[in-house]
Amino acid sequence: VVRIPTSPVLASSVISELRQIVGAAHVLIDPDVTATYRTDWTGRFHSEPLPVVRPGSTVEVQEVVALANRIGFHVVPQGGNTGLVGGSIPTKRDSVIVSTSRLQWIDEPDLLSAQIVVGAGVRLATLQHALLGTGWMFGVDLGARDSCTIGGMVATNAGGITVVRHGMMRHQVLGIEAVLGDGSVISHLNGLEKDNTGYDLDGLLTGSEGTLAVMTRVLLKLRPSQLRTATAMLGFPTVDAAVSATALIRRSVPSLESLELMLPSGIELVGSAFGWEVPEGMAGQTVLLVEVAGAEKVEDELANVCDALGTVMTADPAVALSSSARASLWRWREAHTAAIATLGVPLKLDVSLPQKEIRHFIDAVFRLPAPARPIVFGHLGDGNLHVNFPACFPKSTSEAIAAETHDLEVRVLALVSLHGGSVSAEHGVGVAKTPYLSMTRSASEIDAFRRVKRALDPLGILNPGVIVASSGD
Amino acid sequence: VVRIPTSPVLASSVISELRQIVGAAHVLIDPDVTATYRTDWTGRFHSEPLPVVRPGSTVEVQEVVALANRIGFHVVPQGGNTGLVGGSIPTKRDSVIVSTSRLQWIDEPDLLSAQIVVGAGVRLATLQHALLGTGWMFGVDLGARDSCTIGGMVATNAGGITVVRHGMMRHQVLGIEAVLGDGSVISHLNGLEKDNTGYDLDGLLTGSEGTLAVMTRVLLKLRPSQLRTATAMLGFPTVDAAVSATALIRRSVPSLESLELMLPSGIELVGSAFGWEVPEGMAGQTVLLVEVAGAEKVEDELANVCDALGTVMTADPAVALSSSARASLWRWREAHTAAIATLGVPLKLDVSLPQKEIRHFIDAVFRLPAPARPIVFGHLGDGNLHVNFPACFPKSTSEAIAAETHDLEVRVLALVSLHGGSVSAEHGVGVAKTPYLSMTRSASEIDAFRRVKRALDPLGILNPGVIVASSGD
Numbered sequence: 001v002v003r004i005p006t007s008p009v010l011a012s013s014v015i016s017e018l019r020q021i022v023g024a025a026h027v028l029i030d031p032d033v034t035a036t037y038r039t040d041w042t043g044r045f046h047s048e049p050l051p052v053v054r055p056g057s058t059v060e061v062q063e064v065v066a067l068a069n070r071i072g073f074h075v076v077p078q079g080g081n082t083g084l085v086g087g088s089i090p091t092k093r094d095s096v097i098v099s100t101s102r103l104q105w106i107d108e109p110d111l112l113s114a115q116i117v118v119g120a121g122v123r124l125a126t127l128q129h130a131l132l133g134t135g136w137m138f139g140v141d142l143g144a145r146d147s148c149t150i151g152g153m154v155a156t157n158a159g160g161i162t163v164v165r166h167g168m169m170r171h172q173v174l175g176i177e178a179v180l181g182d183g184s185v186i187s188h189l190n191g192l193e194k195d196n197t198g199y200d201l202d203g204l205l206t207g208s209e210g211t212l213a214v215m216t217r218v219l220l221k222l223r224p225s226q227l228r229t230a231t232a233m234l235g236f237p238t239v240d241a242a243v244s245a246t247a248l249i250r251r252s253v254p255s256l257e258s259l260e261l262m263l264p265s266g267i268e269l270v271g272s273a274f275g276w277e278v279p280e281g282m283a284g285q286t287v288l289l290v291e292v293a294g295a296e297k298v299e300d301e302l303a304n305v306c307d308a309l310g311t312v313m314t315a316d317p318a319v320a321l322s323s324s325a326r327a328s329l330w331r332w333r334e335a336h337t338a339a340i341a342t343l344g345v346p347l348k349l350d351v352s353l354p355q356k357e358i359r360h361f362i363d364a365v366f367r368l369p370a371p372a373r374p375i376v377f378g379h380l381g382d383g384n385l386h387v388n389f390p391a392c393f394p395k396s397t398s399e400a401i402a403a404e405t406h407d408l409e410v411r412v413l414a415l416v417s418l419h420g421g422s423v424s425a426e427h428g429v430g431v432a433k434t435p436y437l438s439m440t441r442s443a444s445e446i447d448a449f450r451r452v453k454r455a456l457d458p459l460g461i462l463n464p465g466v467i468v469a470s471s472g473d
Numbered sequence: 474v475v476r477i478p479t480s481p482v483l484a485s486s487v488i489s490e491l492r493q494i495v496g497a498a499h500v501l502i503d504p505d506v507t508a509t510y511r512t513d514w515t516g517r518f519h520s521e522p523l524p525v526v527r528p529g530s531t532v533e534v535q536e537v538v539a540l541a542n543r544i545g546f547h548v549v550p551q552g553g554n555t556g557l558v559g560g561s562i563p564t565k566r567d568s569v570i571v572s573t574s575r576l577q578w579i580d581e582p583d584l585l586s587a588q589i590v591v592g593a594g595v596r597l598a599t600l601q602h603a604l605l606g607t608g609w610m611f612g613v614d615l616g617a618r619d620s621c622t623i624g625g626m627v628a629t630n631a632g633g634i635t636v637v638r639h640g641m642m643r644h645q646v647l648g649i650e651a652v653l654g655d656g657s658v659i660s661h662l663n664g665l666e667k668d669n670t671g672y673d674l675d676g677l678l679t680g681s682e683g684t685l686a687v688m689t690r691v692l693l694k695l696r697p698s699q700l701r702t703a704t705a706m707l708g709f710p711t712v713d714a715a716v717s718a719t720a721l722i723r724r725s726v727p728s729l730e731s732l733e734l735m736l737p738s739g740i741e742l743v744g745s746a747f748g749w750e751v752p753e754g755m756a757g758q759t760v761l762l763v764e765v766a767g768a769e770k771v772e773d774e775l776a777n778v779c780d781a782l783g784t785v786m787t788a789d790p791a792v793a794l795s796s797s798a799r800a801s802l803w804r805w806r807e808a809h810t811a812a813i814a815t816l817g818v819p820l821k822l823d824v825s826l827p828q829k830e831i832r833h834f835i836d837a838v839f840r841l842p843a844p845a846r847p848i849v850f851g852h853l854g855d856g857n858l859h860v861n862f863p864a865c866f867p868k869s870t871s872e873a874i875a876a877e878t879h880d881l882e883v884r885v886l887a888l889v890s891l892h893g894g895s896v897s898a899e900h901g902v903g904v905a906k907t908p909y910l911s912m913t914r915s916a917s918e919i920d921a922f923r924r925v926k927r928a929l930d931p932l933g934i935l936n937p938g939v940i941v942a943s944s945g946d
Contacts (some may be wrong), residue, residue, distance in 0.1 A: 036859060090647060101758045110829065112717070113720075114724070135724045157673075159667060163667065170676070184920065186915065186921055187915065190827065191854050192894065193825065193855040194636065194855050194856065194896075194899055195897070196897045196902065197895050197902055197914055198918065199921075199922050200680055203673050203677065204676065224724045224727065225724075239594050244585070247587065254728060254768055256768045257737055294727045296726055300768075352667045354665065355585035356586065359836055384667045421663070421665065422669070425667040425668065428673065441665075445661065447657065448657070448672075448674055451929060455558070455927065455928035456925070467672070
């Protein structure tokens with residue numbers, strides 16, 4: 001296990017050194033001021049009062065990490081703090097949060113190469129805004145776009161609803177500038193789509209959740225904006241039929257952009273929570289929301305696949321072309337989270353399964369003893385399911401309730417493991433899933449993770465509670 | 474620098490142990506029998522006589538690597554031996570070639586998940602054959618398809634003519650089973666498209682050129698076969714105009730499959746070498762070969778972009794729909810290598826540049842003093858150029874000629890570095906480019922490569938002459 005050599009109290013002398021590096025205004029120590037940095041937005045993870053440092057340059061990040069190596073304190077990098085697994089909240093008292101909030105550079109997009117270099121602290125919405133009118137867009141989009149940062153999205157290898165088209169964040173990253181755990185700086189921002197010189201450090205840092213490096217800048221690939229988008233809601237009698245249809249759609253719809261799953265229980269909950277009338281023929285059905293984006297007449301691809309699926313579907317598909325009609329279909333999928341929240345704080349799990357196991361896994365989840373009926377939905381096109389048990393964390397949490405919820409979480413993840421899935425599809429490991437990593441990754445793999453960690457962060461400075469934390473941590 | 478602890482002669486006792494692991498028939502020691510394994514197909518790289526071991530299972534690979542760690546010899550993994558940079562030919566006498574030729578498993582494709590698991594030794598053509606009629610295809614194709622292996626393609630992160638659509642090998646790999654340098658086995662073949670549990674070892678091993686692990690099995694993503702393909706040849710007055718057109722085509726042609734560059738000197742050479750008549754209007758022009766693949770009427774996308782490019786092009790585009798007409802366009806691009814070979818053995822360099830530097834780089838290459846006019850062509854859509862100087866290696870190689878060719882190679886790679894490019898776009902580093910790695914990667918990056926190498930191959934057993942070799946090696 002990687003261990004920091006000493007465990008100092010963050011003495012005033014250290015604060016003073018941090019102030020010299022980043023300027024006094026950017027070392028926050030007042031507990032009221034640092035409160036928002038020390039609690040994640042789910043409210044499940046929080047840390048004791050500790051300093052928040054906001055470097056304004058790569059050199060300042062490097063100096064902070066070098067100081068951490070010299071003095072012996074932990075560094076927890078933090079972007080928009082919108083993660084769902086606690087990865088940006090310190091687990092140890094001798095920690096400093098390094099916020100990327102001042103790393104706000106945004107270069108002119110290189111429209112010849114379809115690339116852009118942005119600072120780690122740039123918010124997704126800011127990037128999207130900068131690209132408007134260029135003919136290019138960014139390939140990953142998330143509900144948290146106004147808060148989440150590009151650095152955080154790279155660190156967690158974020159996914160979303162267009163992975164079936166563009167892949168995850170790792171597929172958008174062409175290069176990274178970062179400060180490794182030992183304080184050395186690497187920079188690979190020369191703007192190349194192909195570069196087979198050496199190991200793929202960019203891909204390795206993507207998804208490393210702040211445990212190997214503090215990212216400072218990223219070179220991102222851009223995708224062509226599409227002229228025309230069409231959306232359809234298709235109803236099926238069973239999950240099995242929807243999974244088969246998913247394979248056909250992926251195979252025969254070249255312009256496929258999204259392929260999302262909803263189940264009868266989720267549609268019913270959304271309808272009753274918001275008083276919406278379920279689209280005709282979709283009540284009680286397993287529903288796929290399918291979106292295509294491309295050149296003119298892209299909706300023909302949808303029409304063709306609906307013809308091919310004809311007898312399998314339980315009703316005529318609802319097809320939408322205008323943005324308002326499309327939104328009226330998408331709201332059913334997007335309102336799942338809010339509808340679940342109307343029942344109380346849910347247990348939320350983000351898992352992936354091989355397609356052939358999805359039906360069996362969903363059946364098994366619905367058979368589990370639980371305080372509420374599960375709501376399962378997600379990105380079926382990539383085998384990613386969001387499993388929610390509503391109202392598992394009542395406001396007046398008792399220890400018994402916490403134990404029951406923990407037990408339910410373990411049971412669901414055991415089912416994931418049994419069916420060959422992953423305990424984290426797109427949310428990452430963070431603090432929340434680190435104890436469960438060994439359910440789906442082998443001892444050899446975890447040992448390899450630890451050896452890679454030690455190679456790039458020899459003293460174990462960065463984010464010690466995440467991924468490679470020993471069970472004793 | 475990582476060093477093997479001892480440097481033993483491969484004594485008969487070691488041969489005997491290897492025979493016990495893989496069976497006597499699969500330890501080849503006769504120099505005549507091992508000759509084809511010890512020389513690469515370019516003829517530039519060869520090793521002294523040494524044993525070739527052909528394990529038949531992952532366990533046998535593991536036992537061979539464990540023996541190498543115990544006794545202290547080097548292991549050089551070898552697939553189809555079709556690489557262009559010498560990465561599969563040992564550089565040290567105390568080496569054993571581990572051939573993947575018996576790792577020939579090919580599972581039934583999983584048509585629900587669009588995935589397939591294959592052994593590292595499976596040839597690309599075998600995989601292509603297995604997928605015929607399934608509606609799915611593999612996303613990377615190469616001229617060496619009858620010889621190259623999937624393991625070798627993953628190890629070198631192979632590219633080819635469809636990277637602009639599907640990405641390189643790294644984008645096709647969903648999981649890897651491999652024996653790491655220390656002899657531990659990792660396996661991540663559960664069939665998931667999304668799995669954010671831990672570091673991306675799959676991506677790290679992809680492109681590691683046999684220096685971190687011996688791959689035994691790979692889980693590959695499949696791509697939908699397309700119904701219809703169309704190809705066009707477009708002529709431009711300058712490289713600059715072709716680069717601008719490339720950006721427009723990438724932005725506005727959703728079904729873009731390939732985007733290749735040819736220059737007047739290459740077209741002229743191909744025409745004269747094979748007695749072909751240059752397609753109308755293309756003589757003396759900078760030519761783009763553009764292919765689209767998609768649903769019915771995909772050629773409309775080509776027609777639209779040709780309309781948009783109208784006044785920039787120097788002639789009417791040649792558009793081909795039938796496979797014979799398409800082949801008559803493609804042969805101009807594909808025959809470049811053979812036409813260059815008619816002049817003698819060329820100096821071949823595979824480099825990438827930012828799009829905005831391509832014109833300046835090509836201008837500079839044509840101004841270099843050289844024994845023959847350069848022929849430059851390649852995958853312009855991804856900024857990848859193949860720079861060839863014909864007849865640089867005459868059969869009767871004198872030392873003076875070798876020095877002159879070496880000098881030319883250094884000058885071209887210095888230009889690559891000056892223009893922010895990479896000394897290897899898709900061929901890898903191998904033995905050939907290891908000395909030049911520091912021209913485009915920083916000392917910090919190379920140091921990080923070495924630390925990763927040491928983490929997964931602590932004794933430096935695997936492929937010691939490649940990527941992380943010290944200058945003293």
